Amino acid sequence: MRGRNEPLGAELVSRDAWKGRDVISILDFSRRELESLFAAASEFVGPPKPRKDLADYIVATAFFEPSTRTRLSFTTAALRLGAKVIDLSPDVSSILKGESLHDTTMMLEGYSDLIVMRHPSEGAALLAAELASVPVVNGGDGSQHHPTQAMLDLFTVKRLKGKIDGLTYTVLGDNRYARSATSFLYGLTKFKPKMVYIVSPETLRPRDEVIKQLKGLGLRFEQRAELEQVIGNTDVLYLTRIQKERFPDPNEYEKVKGSYKLTKEVLAKGRSGMIVLHPLPRSTELPYEIDSEKSSAYMTQAHLGVPLRMALLLKVIGGGRS
Amino acid sequence: MGAMTLARRGNLPQNDDQTTMLVRKIPDGSVIDHIAAGKALSVLRLLGNPQENGFTIAMVMNVSSSKMKRKDIVKVEGMEVSQEQVQRLALIAPRASVNIVRAYRVVAKRNAVPPRTLRGILSCTAPTCVSVREKDSAPSIFFLSGKSPLRYRCKYCGRELTEKEISSQLG
Structure with a gap:
């Protein structure tokens, strides 16, 4: 689909040009486009009503890696809009016979009107988007991008804090391999946060290319080693688990395993009104005892995935085939 | 490899500090200057090892340079380095300059520009x-x-x- 999307003129972009676009990185979208998405998603929050906007359309989900929330919320969103969903299961498809991403994508474009793809290789969604004539939505590619998660995270902040600008954010955890954290940081570059603290063990700091990108985009951020240094100033605490499955060397994982954990004692030092977000699934960094805290917002965040993705599907597919 | 012309200036004392290496002028071909020290052989490989196709090569390595402290120079007699080769050259010798020589005169200068x-x-x-x-x-x-x-x-x-x-x- 990329060929049809590029180049997008500045006028088109500023006029909220979602229809027919691939969703590969949140960096591809303007603040105005994101705000328009959030406004549309707000319309879908609350008790669902039967809709037929996408009744003539088929959405394909192709998850080459495990997923609970992204896959199910996309499926739910499509079904709530009246679309039909087909699902590629790598463990029972020709991928087991060695079928390439190229050929798999060429099949999916022939069977569906939009492809939601998750893949362990960085750049897989971009490659699929270049091949397919239908829009491709990146549901996560390796440790690189997870754009719809970042859109959801920012939407949650907007819903719960009333604004995204002017807040202090702390992004704690695996900032090297967690694509959710990277995409959230990229998403913040579209807004005007007061300050962003990036807190992680030394080996889990953001990759060089990410730091370079954040600096280039003018994000005001500082890297810190301890959460306690910054929690008193934090409005939004964004937490990720250590991505065990992405460590090239298991010994490196063992060195950092359990190296950070949110406790009630640390949380008590936080500023009033602070919210805690987590893309889930969690590990030991987020004990269940935190769930009952007033600041915990990650279940709300997960539930908002459906309205956010309903709005996204509707904007990208457009609705009304004629 | 073709003839490598290296000589010590006879009237200078034979110690390293005062050693000068000379390479004779070529009548036709290409002079690739400002190659990072130690990269001359890589440059030849990138050019497809012209010595294997009968071209004569002259090469000086690790000579003083005001711009680069130390540099290598490669001369390929009888072969004109193309613009496309110059672009690829930029990948291993980004500061290289190429002079095209005909009848002992420089007729064109091509700077290595890395492709976008x-x-x-x-x-x-x-x-x-x-x-x-x-x-x-x-x-x-x-x-x-x-x-x-x-x-x-x-x-x-x-x-x-x-x-x-x-x-x-x-x-």
Whole structure:
């Protein structure tokens, strides 16, 4: 689909040009486009009503890696809009016979009107988007991008804090391999946060290319080693688990395993009104005892995935085939 | 390899500090100057090892340079380096300059300019990049992200290759 999307003129972009676009990185979208998405998603929050906007359309989900929330919320969103969903299961498809991403994508474009793809290789969604004539939505590619998660995270902040600008954010955890954290940081570059603290063990700091990108985009951020240094100033605490499955060397994982954990004692030092977000699934960094805290917002965040993705599907597919 | 012309100036004392190396002028061909010290052989490989096709090569290595402290120079007699070769040359010798010589006179000067986009020339160093895992259907594409030092960014995963990595892949 990329060929049809590029180049997008500045006028088109500023006029909220979602229809027919691939969703590969949140960096591809303007603040105005994101705000328009959030406004549309707000319309879908609350008790669902039967809709037929996408009744003539088929959405394909192709998850080459495990997923609970992204896959199910996309499926739910499509079904709530009246679309039909087909699902590629790598463990029972020709991928087991060695079928390439190229050929798999060429099949999916022939069977569906939009492809939601998750893949362990960085750049897989971009490659699929270049091949397919239908829009491709990146549901996560390796440790690189997870754009719809970042859109959801920012939407949650907007819903719960009333604004995204002017807040202090702390992004704690695996900032090297967690694509959710990277995409959230990229998403913040579209807004005007007061300050962003990036807190992680030394080996889990953001990759060089990410730091370079954040600096280039003018994000005001500082890297810190301890959460306690910054929690008193934090409005939004964004937490990720250590991505065990992405460590090239298991010994490196063992060195950092359990190296950070949110406790009630640390949380008590936080500023009033602070919210805690987590893309889930969690590990030991987020004990269940935190769930009952007033600041915990990650279940709300997960539930908002459906309205956010309903709005996204509707904007990208457009609705009304004629 | 073709004739390598190295000589010590006879009237100078034979110690390293005062040793001067001389290479004779060539009547026709290409003089590639400002190659980073130690890269002359890589340059020859990038040019397709012209000595194997009968061209005479003269080469000086590790000579003093006001611009680069130390540099290598390669002269290829009888062969004119093309603009396309000059572009590729920029990947391992980004500060190189090429003089085209005819009848002992420089008739053209070509500076190595790194191409903005490279397709299928470099390999991404990220083992999980789609251009590595699906290389049969996704040839590598790199965009120039820095000239000094030279850097190229993978289109698919964003990983940057350093000048050293580029040089080691091509050298």
